[in-house]
Amino acid sequence: MQPHDLLARVVEHLPVGVFAFSGDGRALLWNSCAERLTGWERERIVRDGLTGLPLDAPTARRIRDELLAGRPFRGRIPADVESGATLYFRAEPLPDPDGPILLGVLQEVDDMRAGDEAFALLDALWETAPVGLAFFDSELRFRRVNGAILDIDGGTVDERLGRTLEAVHGPVGAEIAAGLRDVLADGRARFDVPVNGRLWHGRGPQQEWRLYSYPVRSPDDAIVGVGLVVVDVTATARTRREVDALAAERERALTRYQGLVEATSAAVWIREPDGSAAQDAPALRAITGQDVEGYRGWGFLDAVDPTHRDDVRSAWRRAVADGAEVVTCTYRLCTARGYRWFRTRAVPVRVAGVVVEWVGTDTDVDDEVCARQRLAVLARATSAVGAVHEPEEELTALAESVVPEFADICRVYLVDPAPTSGGAVTGKRSVTRTAEGVVPSPSNDERFSFGPAHPVARCVRTRDSVLVPVPVPPEQVFYGAPEQRRWSEEIGITAMLVAPVVSRGVVVAALLFISCGRRPAFTEDDRALVVELAARASAAVEHAEHFQQTRRVSLALQAAMLSAPPTHPGVEVQARYLPAATDLEVGGDWYDAFDLPDGDLAVGVGDVAGHDLSAAATMGQLRSMLRALAYETGDAPSDVVRRLDRVASRLDVTGFTTLLFGRLCRRADRTVFRWANAGHPPPVLVPPDGEPELLRGGVGVVLGVAPDLPRTDREVELPPGATLLLYTDGLFERRNDPDDRASVDLLDLVQRGKELPLSDLCDHLVRGTGADTGDDMVVLALRMHSC
Structure with a gap:
């Protein structure tokens, strides 16, 4: 059996009530005799703590206050118990390394024999305590010690009893005795007092202790001695010293490491x-x-x-x-x-x-990070200027790509082509981009005029970049009224860089970059970056000018080829052509509608592969050939398409072209649409009182692949109020459509707009489409009316 098990059994079977509470009032012990005397179960005391003792409230508060102040309490107290007995209550604070413990005894007043037995057992508890315990009288002579004291300090009981600490242990004993005299003098307990040295007049080993001392009082509250609790911390202190030594070694290692690192940056x-x-x-x-x-x-x-x-x-x-x-x-x-x-x-x-x-x-790592940032700015600016095809839009995109990553302000000045006298430069301020938090310029003037000493004028005159040193002279920052200079001082300009944009050997624009506030001033490395930015902007401007010239030709061709739909009896015809979002804004998509000699209405929609002048030219040739064949022959749509395929292929006009061509004709009192399909998206029929449907089937191969294959016709009746939609794939195709929902969504779009006027329906289709290929869009819509 372990010692703590034995102690627990002894306390549990004491013939007196024994209890213990922590300094904050929590119950640590409440034995079975305490339960019997008070009628209060252990679980209740554990739950309620010190306030759960069976005492009237004023007495309980008085006892608690005394004990928490470190003073013992004893006396006869009528307890509120079921037996009505008067209990004798004693409690004293007991020092503990984790905080004071209040240890007490409950006993019936007339049961003194039980008390004697109880304290005999408590004597056994004293002897088996795991810490050193000693009692000194008022002269500080040893009166009692337990076995743990002998284990800690050595020696025997006889060598101590009746003798003073000085007599037994010498200088260290005198140091301990001085602390006990303070307890006798003021009646206050002392906790966690460190003492170290050699006992037995220096003959003992080097030791370290923690001492807890408290006054011992008689029943009339007079101090009759001092109790002492001794805890040996020699091993703990040795460990702490070893940790301190390791810490000192770590500090030395860190100092060496720091010295090594300080040789770098x-x-x-x-x-x-x-x-x-x-x-x-x-x-x-x-x-x-x-x-x-x-x-x-x-x-x-x-x-x-x-x-x-x-x-x-x-x-x-x-x-x-x-x-x-x-x-x-x-x-x-x-x-x-x-x-x-x-x-x-x-x-x-x-x-x-x-x-x-x-x-x-x-x-x-400033040099490294700035180098990476310059490369990123260059890549971003190149991508930005390449995404648009207007010269001014390219320069605007460049300005937006460098603020705020590279500069706090970027301005683009479009330079007048005609030189001025004296080296001055004039023109139009195209764009200004300012970083968030930088106060905007007070000037909104669109025109500018810089004198010959201004960095922009020097840049234009020399066709070379200009880096303005720090600090920037106010007269070189901006032209104009005094508020411009005050503004430049307010934002704290640190440096300026200017680079020319050249097209066909002439400076057409100047790029101005400004750093201010916390941003470091521009360096020669930054100057190399803006020179590269300006060079790429120059190439983009030349490309954009060529693009614009090509686009003007394409648009002229488009205007010539896409004529307005005719007015035909009993039919409303509307058409929409929306060029691709990028590129030349015209390609190979087209529509056509024209009256035939027999009174029928010919309609067609085609798509030549490609988006360039070649595709537009092919589109124009095919459209003209289709008109001629349909008008002169009067053949069925399938025959017209077959003859067009054979002629265009032999003349090497077409390579890969889709086409849907048909005739709208009257038969008795019916209107019929007959058509042939060469690889083109199917028409959509919107009945007057039903849901839209795709007219699938009868789709032949595209033009330019197998010109001698036969073609077939399909036919559908169009009642009054019906709407027929012809279109190209740019209206509905998507880049990623794994569930093949593009056609379904197109029908849903038509359903939502079928009640609109025909012109509004066409606008609804081109604006509400879910297509994302950026291709041309063509819609040709026919709505039947009563003749």
């Missing part, structure tokens, strides 16, 4: 487990210029660029919460040279698996 620091700074970091403060107090805690974040500050704080919080093995983040830091890019890298130091600190470095 990195600053070394130590942070607390939560990421905050408690220890100074002189190397990092030398970079940021902060003082010690401003750096500590989370103050080091004050030197971080405000736009990056929250990201750095969040990175630390995530690392601490996730137990990361390394923390890395890159951000701009305020230095004596302005804001520069630094990279933080930190690793945790763990003891027994617990992070006790972080060791890290901050390294200047």
